Amino acid sequence: MAPPPPSPASGAQYAHQFLNTALSQRGPSALPYAEDVKWLIRNHLVALADAFPSLHPKAALFTHNDGRAAHLLQADGTIPIHHAGASYNLPAVLWLPEPYPRSPPLVFLSPTRDMVIKPHHPLVDRSGLVANAPYLRSWVFPSSNLVDLVRSLSHLFGLDPPLFTRSPQAQAPAPSPPILATPPPRTHPSSPSPYRFPASPQLAARPPPTEDPAEVFKRNAIAKLVDMAYADAATLRPAREAEVDTLFAMQATLRNRGEVISDGVHKIGEEKEALERRLQDVMMATDVMEAWVMENRKGAVAASNTEADEAIETADVLSKQMLECTAADLALEDTIYALDKAIQEGSVPFDGYLRSVRALAREQFFQRVLSTKVNKAQQQAQVARMAARVPQYAS
Structure with a gap:
């Protein structure tokens, strides 16, 4: 159905x-x-x-x-x-x-x-x-x-x-x-x-x-006007079609140019963001360098007014402890070396030399163990400071 x-x-x-x-x-x-x-x-x-x-x-x-x-x-x-x-x-x-x-x-x-x-x-x-x-x-x-x-x-x-x-x-x-x-x-x-x-x-x-002659004349006049209007439109048709084709070609060209401009703007935006990130890195590195220069400049001025023994100032507790351990180790090494010279010259008895070397070697061992622990702690602290200096960017 x-x-x-x-x-x-x-x-x-x-x-x-x-x-x-x-x-x-x-x-x-x-x-x-x-x-x-x-x-x-x-x-x-x-x-x-x-x-x-x-x-x-x-x-x-x-x-x-x-x-x-x-x-x-x-x-x-x-x-x-x-x-x-x-x-x-x-x-x-x-x-x-x-x-x-x-x-x-x-x-x-x-x-x-x-x-x-x-x-x-x-x-x-x-x-x-x-x-x-x-x-x-x-x-x-x-x-x-x-x-x-x-x-x-x-x-x-x-x-x-x-x-x-x-x-x-x-x-x-x-x-x-x-x-x-x-x-x-x-x-x-x-x-x-x-x-x-x-x-x-x-x-x-x-x-x-039989129709009214006036109506016939009116109908024929309208038909003739319509034919004339269509004839004029047909005459104008080629020019209008050419104009429309030109406008369509121009529209396609403008659309292609718009796409090229959009791609260029996008690439410029990406390059701008990369340059801004690089600028932040340089500014942060500059701040770190300026702070280091200021700190070392103050230390240099202070060292010029101190004794030679106080010219070196440790940066932190671990550095001071490492300095003390190293100094004690070297001092014990020098003492053992002096005892070796003395036993060779017969200045000290042999049993006294053995007791002294044993005690000094024990003390040197403990100083070296402590120095190893302090060195490891310093390395961990340095890694933590480097990680803190890396710039953090919001995702």
């Missing part, structure tokens, strides 16, 4: 939902339109469904003149017209070919079995293709759109309807074979169309009644 046609109030909403899904497809099921114009195609069809609720967007298979088949978007439904004081609806299909919207759409009238295309119509050929409409001939990207196209066709078809309903009394002549490719059949010809349209205009195939 075919789904019911969308109401006029929900036509734009249906178009939104359908087009969002259709144009977002990727891979083999993607529609053959350029990515940079898909948003514009969506806006054209949504605006058409909003302005003309009788035209609904679809996706169907279209067969080109060379036999190629492609899934394309279409607006299927009826075009409303006003003729001789009455309103009618012409069945039509607006196909959007692959180059759309840089190229105009393909508009076909799709008469029902009881309709016939008016022979020698100035805008519609025998196959139903709307080939000579001024708006299609003067199509300009990106300003041309489907809403203005349908409005133009509605006005022109109202002046000269291209479809007639066959008279029940007389058999209307059958249309000649198409000279162009006919539009591909709607989806599933054997199934009912998902949308049903009002009846087409019931125009008798007899001479029209």
Whole structure:
């Protein structure tokens, strides 16, 4: 069972939902339109469904003149017209070919079995293709759109309807074979169309009644003005297209330059951060050097006013303890050396020499053990001071 046609109030909403899904497809099921114009195609069809609720967007298979088949978007439904004081609806299909919207759409009238295309119509050929409409001939990207196209066709078809309903009394002549490719059949010809349209205009195939000459003159004047306007638009079309292409090229150039400038600014920012970190390191090292110079300058001034024994001042307790241990070790070494000289000269008895050397060697051992412990403590303190001087940066 075919789904019911969308109401006029929900036509734009249906178009939104359908087009969002259709144009977002990727891979083999993607529609053959350029990515940079898909948003514009969506806006054209949504605006058409909003302005003309009788035209609904679809996706169907279209067969080109060379036999190629492609899934394309279409607006299927009826075009409303006003003729001789009455309103009618012409069945039509607006196909959007692959180059759309840089190229105009393909508009076909799709008469029902009881309709016939008016022979020698100035805008519609025998196959139903709307080939000579001024708006299609003067199509300009990106300003041309489907809403203005349908409005133009509605006005022109109202002046000269291209479809007639066959008279029940007389058999209307059958249309000649198409000279162009006919539009591909709607989806599933054997199934009912998902949308049903009002009846087409019931125009008798007899001479029209006599009209007011003023109305005829007014209608002809309007038609001539419309043709002149479309002719002027067609004349201006090449210049406008060249201008649009120039603007697009300039836009692409500016976009590329913007990307280059953004990359340069990013690199300059990184270099600035590296230089700031280096500057902090240099400033901290300068502070440490200045503090060391000030401390040593004070020590040098104080040492000039002291005795020779007090010229060396230890920096901390461990340094003082190491100095004392080293001095005691060297003093004991000198004492043992003196005792060796004395025993060689026979100045001291041998048993007294042994007792003295044993006591001095014991004391020297303890001094050297203490010196080793103090040296290890000094190394740990130095590592701690170096770690404290390393600058800390917030992550």
